[in-house]
Amino acid sequence: MIEYRNEPFTDFSVEENRKAFEAALAKVRSELGKEYDIIIGGEFIKTDRKLKSINPSNVDEVIGVVNEANEELAEKAMQTALKAFESWKKYSPEARARVLFKAAAILRRKKHEFSAWMVLEAGKSWPEADADTAEAIDFMEFYGREMLRLSERQPLTPLPGEDNNLYYIPLGVGAIIPPWNFPLAIMVGMTTSAIVAGNTVVVKPASPTNVIAYKFMEILMEAGLPAGVVNYVPGPGREVGEYLVKHPKTRFISFTGSKEVGLRINELAAKPQPGQKWLKRVVAEMGGKDAIVVDADCDLDLAADAIVKSAFGFSGQKCSACSRVIAHEAIYDELLSRVVEKTKKLKVGEASDPTIDLGPVIDDKAYNKILEYIEIGKGEGRLMTGGGKAEGNGYFIQPTIFADVAPTARISQEEIFGPVVAFTKAKSFDEALEFANNTEFGLTGAVISRNRAHLEKAREEFHVGNLYFNRKCTGALVGVHPFGGFNMSGTDSKAGGRDYLLLFTQAKLVSEAF
Numbered sequence: 467m468i469e470y471r472n473e474p475f476t477d478f479s480v481e482e483n484r485k486a487f488e489a490a491l492a493k494v495r496s497e498l499g500k501e502y503d504i505i506i507g508g509e510f511i512k513t514d515r516k517l518k519s520i521n522p523s524n525v526d527e528v529i530g531v532v533n534e535a536n537e538e539l540a541e542k543a544m545q546t547a548l549k550a551f552e553s554w555k556k557y558s559p560e561a562r563a564r565v566l567f568k569a570a571a572i573l574r575r576k577k578h579e580f581s582a583w584m585v586l587e588a589g590k591s592w593p594e595a596d597a598d599t600a601e602a603i604d605f606m607e608f609y610g611r612e613m614l615r616l617s618e619r620q621p622l623t624p625l626p627g628e629d630n631n632l633y634y635i636p637l638g639v640g641a642i643i644p645p646w647n648f649p650l651a652i653m654v655g656m657t658t659s660a661i662v663a664g665n666t667v668v669v670k671p672a673s674p675t676n677v678i679a680y681k682f683m684e685i686l687m688e689a690g691l692p693a694g695v696v697n698y699v700p701g702p703g704r705e706v707g708e709y710l711v712k713h714p715k716t717r718f719i720s721f722t723g724s725k726e727v728g729l730r731i732n733e734l735a736a737k738p739q740p741g742q743k744w745l746k747r748v749v750a751e752m753g754g755k756d757a758i759v760v761d762a763d764c765d766l767d768l769a770a771d772a773i774v775k776s777a778f779g780f781s782g783q784k785c786s787a788c789s790r791v792i793a794h795e796a797i798y799d800e801l802l803s804r805v806v807e808k809t810k811k812l813k814v815g816e817a818s819d820p821t822i823d824l825g826p827v828i829d830d831k832a833y834n835k836i837l838e839y840i841e842i843g844k845g846e847g848r849l850m851t852g853g854g855k856a857e858g859n860g861y862f863i864q865p866t867i868f869a870d871v872a873p874t875a876r877i878s879q880e881e882i883f884g885p886v887v888a889f890t891k892a893k894s895f896d897e898a899l900e901f902a903n904n905t906e907f908g909l910t911g912a913v914i915s916r917n918r919a920h921l922e923k924a925r926e927e928f929h930v931g932n933l934y935f936n937r938k939c940t941g942a943l944v945g946v947h948p949f950g951g952f953n954m955s956g957t958d959s960k961a962g963g964r965d966y967l968l969l970f971t972q973a974k975l976v977s978e979a980f
């Protein structure tokens with residue numbers, strides 16, 4: 467087994483790579499509009515309820531038509547997963563890991579094709595889509611190796627006369643409920659971590675990106691995953707998702723999404739149902755209101771660059787995206803003007819155009835919500851750039867910056883999940899840290915500073931799950947930056963880290979007297 471390494475990103479300045487990506491886009495375009503079935507236990511199922519998946523860059527373009535499940539089919543999926551669990555849990559950890567390694571190899575071969583699906587279905591720019599696919603490959607390579615490590619003999623204190631062993635065994639059937647914003651990476655990570663640990667799952671993908679999730683099901687089938695281990699059940703979260711969450715046979719729920727839905731799932735899962743024999747385990751990774759703190763003594767170019775990348779990459783639709791800049795008053799005006807200048811140069815347009823910086827936001831719901839927040843921002847701060855819709859036949863929004871926003875303002879406190887940043891001035895580094903910690907979230911944060919004492923203080927006091935110094939606050943790499951947040955940002959599961967698989971196992975100790 468070769469040592470784990472991150473999948474490299476594609477260099478699109480190389481013409482050959484650009485051509486290969488264009489070819490992948492053309493291939494995917496030739497496949498648009500197809501119908502996608504529900505998959506339960508290897509059976510392909512159509513229903514009367516069809517959902518069109520739309521290209522957010524061009525709302526007239528239909529990516530695919532997805533058959534949506536209802537409660538009856540969710541029940542069928544649950545029963546199928548329960549049955550499959552009885553045999554899948556007996557597969558050796560090596561055999562389970564091999565499925566992930568094989569799936570990673572297939573995905574690597576189809577890398578650009580999957581990225582192209584994300585360009586068209588999720589509105590990701592070429593590099594953002596490429597990073598998403600690379601991360602999906604990483605998750606499988608990493609979790610496969612992690613399961614091998616967990617299946618080794620675990621260190622216990624020796625006791626003469628006894629043979630003691632600790633085994634990490636699976637939990638049962640899990641409901642996997644991912645978000646649309648990393649439609650491949652997060653969905654793949656959540657699904658494959660659960661199954662490599664020996665569980666079986668029902669995947670209820672995020673509705674805007676059902677097609678990408680289906681394409682991954684094809685990979686799992688090609689990799690030889692037994693039918694019923696992963697069941698693909700698209701449908702409305704409120705209906706199909708909740709049914710799975712409440713089901714007495716659901717052993718765990720792996721959720722990534724908004725705070726509101728995460729809290730609801732946590733509450734529903736806490737209530738035991740008739741026939742339920744366990745406490746459901748809830749892994750919930752939720753929203754953020756991530757701040758970049760900029761100190762008086764810092765590299766301002768680096769700060770401006772980190773802010774623009776963190777705030778506007780994928781139109782700010784990352785849980786880790788910078789949505790607040792808290793800058794020391796000594797450099798506030800200069801920093802603001804550099805960030806505004808850089809932001810004005812950003813190009814908004816169709817995600818398939820390789821020259822754009824920002825694509826669209828995901829759907830009409832997000833579009834309207836972000837525009838509403840921009841209106842709120844106009845009452846709470848000084849509009850520096852952006853401030854509304856951008857042109858195009860899709861959900862395009864201008865990258866928007868507000869200055870002089872109070873740390874308690876709504877746009878400083880509530881997750882907007884779009885290309886909107888609020889600048890707040892602080893009198894001192896201590897006050898900046900205080901402002902940074904004053905939300906209910908605690909996901910990512912960054913400090914741009916040359917002051918060693920300030921960095922050390924932030925290391926202790928900036929209360930976020932992923933803290934970055936002198937770099938952007940997005941772009942966590944599997945194995946390198948285990949990812950998860952504090953407070954209302956979730957359960958701090960640290961996806962892509964060495965603690966993650968433990969969440970989908972239970973440790974059994976067997977002690978035999980000799």
Ligand code: NDP
Pocket residue numbers: 643644645646647648652670671672673674701702703704705706707708711722723724725727728730731751752753754784785786881883909949950951955956
């Ligand atoms: P949502 O919470 O709207 O949806 C997430 C998933 O939950 C979807 O599959 C959705 O299905 C489903 N769902 C919705 N309602 C229910 C319900 N009542 N019961 C069960 N399932 C339900 O989030 P988004 O998809 O809009 O994703 C964006 C959010 O995700 C942001 O808040 C972002 O910060 C967060 N996020 C957090 C990450 C982290 O690691 N902390 C990483 C990435 C995103 P449907 O689509 O059908 O509604």
